[in-house]
Amino acid sequence: MAKIIVVTSGKGGVGKTTTSASFATGLAMRGHRTAVIDFDVGLRNLDLIMGVERRVVFDFVNVINGEANLKQALIKDKQYDKLSILAASQTRDKDALSQEGVERVLNELAQDFDYIVCDSPAGIEKGAFMAMYFADEALVVTNPEVSSVRDSDRVLGILSSKSRKAERGEGKVREHLVLTRYNPSRVAKGEMLSVDDVKEILAIPLLGVVPESPTVLTSSNSGVPVIREENSDAGAAYKDLVARFLGEEVPHRFITEQKKGLLSKLFGGQ
């Protein structure tokens, strides 16, 4: 039985698509058949982050409307053959995502994949709701910043009351906190909420902390999910996060400030 995971946050620009791309790639790197779907109808972006924008022929809405079948619309990743991407439509309106249509596509994907990752749009409108509704588990992407934390709390409320699991009384959607753009030195100075602060406020288990890192931008420039960057701490954090998701015990890194040696202090090395 395939597992459906929504990557959500409420607030925009906190790293949902970055997380979806790296998380899905990470699952495929570990040998799991993974499909990742962009639910942001009208503002497609996952294809760019994953570097497949020139290979999009048919999209999610085409499949829902029966204008293309799933096999035609799924884009197979060139690096990892276990990974497939389903792009969002760029032109249609958000009402194109009907509940029956989304359910049908997810059921069909569930026959060929182990994990289905749903990249939610920002907000709590139809697209975000559809991405959340069928989820078994949720990655709640949060920045250590007041508006992001409050929006995440709001999304957690919706997950626990309006998801299919909640409606059918089939238990809870399993929630995971993913704290992104974390800057340990600002935390040490008291300028930024700490991991423990956010954990205490949201009261959900921590899956991973991704440090603020220049490679998130540079890897997106070239359409490579940051998890594939060998020497990036953000990439390493995503690898750890995937391992933890798969049940491994991996200690958290990048939470405390890296003390710079005298030489790197003098020469300003990264």
Added chain:
Amino acid sequence: MDWLKIFRAEKKTTAQTAKERLMVAVAYQRSGNANGPAYLPKMREELLGVVRKYVQVPDDAVQFTVQREDGLEVLELNITLPEQ
């Protein structure tokens, strides 16, 4: 370097302020109307209709509060009648 702090007045960091503000905002969100049952607005509307069959009251005459205590949900309904 920490002993220097003794000479400075202990000042609250902005991160601490953020945490305190969030605790309040989130508590409001969890207890209050934001997460109340979805039928509340409609129920309020209908109750207002019933009351208006007998007394002319303004829109805000019917008020709800939802409170959660020890796993128990309490719905408090308040109807304010106009002074004669």
